[in-house]
């Protein structure tokens with residue numbers, strides 16, 4: 481027999497954005513359940529940067545302190561596990577966890593993040609977040625002035641290269657096949673002494689995730705300390721779409737300024753809603769969502 485427990489709000493995802501929302505809700509005396517399966521996108525990064533007061537700390541330490549602070553609020557509960565089903569009911573929503581338990585809430589918040597779909601290059605997954613990087617604002621300072629590669633092609637690679645040129649001039653674009661850069665882009669890159677290598681890649685050679693060479697299918701290699709890559713992504717959790725939440729054309733959950741989705745009573749915050757991908761932004765949108773949900777519940781019950 482399945483157990484049922486009633487909450488004001490169920491938050492699916494208990495990393496930075498989910499915890500920030502939980503804090504705002506707990507402080508508004510709301511009964512909250514946070515369901516999390518412990519797989520934040522930045523888990524492999526040794527140091528998280530650019531979040532005021534926690535610059536350089538491990539991602540896990542930042543989340544652990546957040547969780548510790550939330551545990552002070554008796555109306556906030558945690559469940560370690562995966563939310564596998566969410567359905568609308570007359571009273572709100574019913575969420576089933578991987579444990580088989582079923583929970584009921586008036587409002588639902590998805591703080592479930594996104595998953596990077598990394599290119600199939602040997603060593604890339606091992607280097608991800610360590611020396612294969614997604615964001616210069618998070619990690620560019622640590623590899624400033626070092627030999628750096630841009631793995632990509634066409635407009636995306638051109639834009640990324642111009643951005644990264646702020647942190648280092650020792651830049652090469654690795655197009656992993658014939659370049660699709662325009663003649664104007666190619667001329668500008670050469671004018672900035674930025675190399676373009678079109679040979680197919682096979683491997684990032686590294687030591688414990690720290691890149692030292694990029695290797696090509698023909699066996700040749702180039703020394704490199706860091707590489708930037710823009711990866712496609714998918715929503716980590718399929719439940720928002722199954723509930724009918726609209727995604728925007730880039731694949732993020734569509735939300736308004738209160739983090740409300742297109743489905744009444746369902747909210748979303750953090751990476752799953754925006755390409756501004758930072759811990760600070762995840763915390764900010766989580767706080768906004770928590771306050772907006774509280775406000776809605778207060779108004780509805782007054």
Ligand SMILES: Cc1cc2nc3c(=O)[nH]c(=O)nc-3n(C[C@H](O)[C@H](O)[C@H](O)COP(=O)(O)OP(=O)(O)OC[C@H]3O[C@@H](n4cnc5c(N)ncnc54)[C@H](O)[C@@H]3O)c2cc1C
Pocket residue numbers: 492493494495496497498515516517518519520521522523525527528529530531561562563564591592593594596608609610614618619716717749750751752756757758759760762
């Ligand atoms: C490699 C890398 C390095 C980064 N470095 C930095 C940095 O230095 N500085 C910075 O500011 N930002 C950095 N970022 C960005 C930052 O990590 C994200 O913006 C932030 O983690 C987003 O927080 P979030 O809560 O939205 O999602 P996440 O942190 O990804 O957390 C989502 C959570 O939801 C859980 N979850 C998902 N689906 C379910 C489900 N169905 N049931 C239960 N739980 C579920 C996951 O397990 C996870 O715990 C980095 C990102 C990457 C990928």
